[in-house]
Amino acid sequence: MTNCIFCSIIKGDIPAEKLYEDDKVLAFKDVNAQAPEHFLVIPKEHISTPNDATDEALLGKLNTTAVMIAKERGFSESGYRLVMNCNSDGCQSVFHIHLHCLGGRQLNWPPG
Numbered sequence: 594m595t596n597c598i599f600c601s602i603i604k605g606d607i608p609a610e611k612l613y614e615d616d617k618v619l620a621f622k623d624v625n626a627q628a629p630e631h632f633l634v635i636p637k638e639h640i641s642t643p644n645d646a647t648d649e650a651l652l653g654k655l656n657t658t659a660v661m662i663a664k665e666r667g668f669s670e671s672g673y674r675l676v677m678n679c680n681s682d683g684c685q686s687v688f689h690i691h692l693h694c695l696g697g698r699q700l701n702w703p704p705g
């Protein structure tokens with residue numbers, strides 16, 4: 594989709610620190626990290642919000658990809674948080690769905 598920053602990252606028009614890529618998903622470090630480990634997993638297909646996401650296999654793949662990377666990067670046992678924000682109350686700012694994975698420190702709960 595035009596004017597989507599994450600579609601531009603997928604196309605290679607905008608640089609990103611990629612951690613994993615296959616035909617369905619891409620993972621890269623969040624440019625404004627909120628924890629020592631903070632990356633995003635996105636589908637290559639443009640889906641604007643979680644409300645528009647109906648492909649259960651793809652949603653599962655976002656999750657399993659995040660877990661795989663957390664294991665590879667050595668923080669799966671200490672723990673992490675997976676979160677997908679939706680629309681204004683959820684503080685979604687990029688309208689191409691993305692699963693945040695945050696870890697590497699004790700996270701606060703509730704997040705606020």
Ligand code: AMP
Pocket residue numbers: 598607609621622623624625626677678684685686687688
């Ligand atoms: P959200 O508020 O859930 O929509 O999160 C969007 C996330 O995308 C934020 O954590 C941003 O820091 C991150 N972000 C925005 N642009 C980029 C970019 N070009 N590369 C990496 N992360 C980005």
